[in-house]
Amino acid sequence: MVGLFYRINIVLYFLIFTYIELIDKTNYLNHYYFISIISFILIFLPSHRSFSLDCFFGICKKKTFTKSWTINAIKLQIGIVYFFAGIAKLNYNWLFEAQPLVNWLKHQSDFPIIGNLLLYDVTAYLFSWFGAIFDLSIFFILINNRIRIYGYIVVVIFHIMTIMMFPIGVFPLVMIGSTLIFFSENFHKIIIQIICKCLFIKSYEINNDTYKGYKSFKIFFYGFFILQFLIPFRYLLYPGNLFWTEQGYRFSWRVMLIEKAGYAQFYVHEPKKNRKMLIDNRNYLTPQQEKMMATQPDMILQYAHFLSEEFSDSLIVEPNGEKIQLNKPKITADVVVSLFNEGSKVFIDPTIDLSKEKRGFKHKHWITKYEN
Numbered sequence: 375m376v377g378l379f380y381r382i383n384i385v386l387y388f389l390i391f392t393y394i395e396l397i398d399k400t401n402y403l404n405h406y407y408f409i410s411i412i413s414f415i416l417i418f419l420p421s422h423r424s425f426s427l428d429c430f431f432g433i434c435k436k437k438t439f440t441k442s443w444t445i446n447a448i449k450l451q452i453g454i455v456y457f458f459a460g461i462a463k464l465n466y467n468w469l470f471e472a473q474p475l476v477n478w479l480k481h482q483s484d485f486p487i488i489g490n491l492l493l494y495d496v497t498a499y500l501f502s503w504f505g506a507i508f509d510l511s512i513f514f515i516l517i518n519n520r521i522r523i524y525g526y527i528v529v530v531i532f533h534i535m536t537i538m539m540f541p542i543g544v545f546p547l548v549m550i551g552s553t554l555i556f557f558s559e560n561f562h563k564i565i566i567q568i569i570c571k572c573l574f575i576k577s578y579e580i581n582n583d584t585y586k587g588y589k590s591f592k593i594f595f596y597g598f599f600i601l602q603f604l605i606p607f608r609y610l611l612y613p614g615n616l617f618w619t620e621q622g623y624r625f626s627w628r629v630m631l632i633e634k635a636g637y638a639q640f641y642v643h644e645p646k647k648n649r650k651m652l653i654d655n656r657n658y659l660t661p662q663q664e665k666m667m668a669t670q671p672d673m674i675l676q677y678a679h680f681l682s683e684e685f686s687d688s689l690i691v692e693p694n695g696e697k698i699q700l701n702k703p704k705i706t707a708d709v710v711v712s713l714f715n716e717g718s719k720v721f722i723d724p725t726i727d728l729s730k731e732k733r734g735f736k737h738k739h740w741i742t743k744y745e746n
């Protein structure tokens with residue numbers, strides 16, 4: 375943050391943060407994904423070339439000016455987050471049923487000043503439509519010099535209300551801070567001068583040295599952002615209700631769009647008489663893992679494969695002395711899921727041997743069709 379050994383530390387930060395995020399997929403949030411992407415972009419940018427400890431100690435040469443693409447890369451990434459979050463809200467549940475806000479806001483009746491208004495369905499509809507319009511338009515407002523300040527005021531109000539209403543971690547604060555990059559260079563020079571005065575640092579010097587950057591980095595970012603534009607649309611490759619199957623749901627900036635709860639029971643089958651043994655999930659999963667797994671097909675399949683491996687080559691001795699040898703046993707599951715509090719429905723085919731289904735990006739045919 376203060377620019378000491380910047381190149382080394384930003385690489386370490388990206389690797390460590392992303393490792394922590396990926397080590398357990400049940401902890402996935404769009405917000406963590408955003409932080410990983412921004413830290414990855416910063417690896418290639420000259421963020422330590424001005425007003426940093428690297429410059430202060432002479433570790434790198436000070437540069438006051440930089441190529442515009444090095445700043446626009448971060449602006450574009452922030453714009454992608456907002457814009458695709460807005461596109462994701464253009465669905466029937468969000469716009470015409472105000473789901474899931476119609477359920478969530480009623481639990482916020484103790485919110486200061488407007489608490490009583492949150493009990494009405496019409497408030498949820500207003501919030502839903504405002505959220506969609508805000509996400510779709512805020513990037514274009516922030517890049518407009520004349521109305522940028524008004525857009526930023528809305529950004530601050532929007533994210534402060536979000537952090538007060540919903541437990542979504544540091545993301546609102548990250549967005550409030552990061553969107554300051556849309557302001558002019560003079561705005562940031564004023565901030566630096568204020569910091570200098572507060573810390574009794576000698577007045578910040580302005581010179582005409584320019585950071586040229588590398589052309590190869592620029593070409594790399596073209597490919598990087600093409601992927602960023604394509605990945606959120608991969609859900610179109612799968613049939614069925616996206617919120618039900620969640621195929622192509624992650625990494626697409628779908629923020630707070632779904633309310634889903636499930637319950638999953640898994641069975642290990644013995645080969646001769648096809649008798650089955652109920653598995654206690656608590657022996658293998660944390661409460662968070664069990665909760666998230668019960669509604670997401672890829673996790674259900676991954677857990678089934680784990681159970682098959684866990685019980686492979688196992689010998690079970692019945693109370694009557696019967697010995698049952700298991701070798702890559704059949705795994706089935708009874709899973710029921712409720713989407714938007716519309717009642718529990720069977721989520722996957724309970725007759726399918728999940729241990730035989732391959733993991734991958736193909737459509738999971740064993741997910742039941744959603745019927746409202």
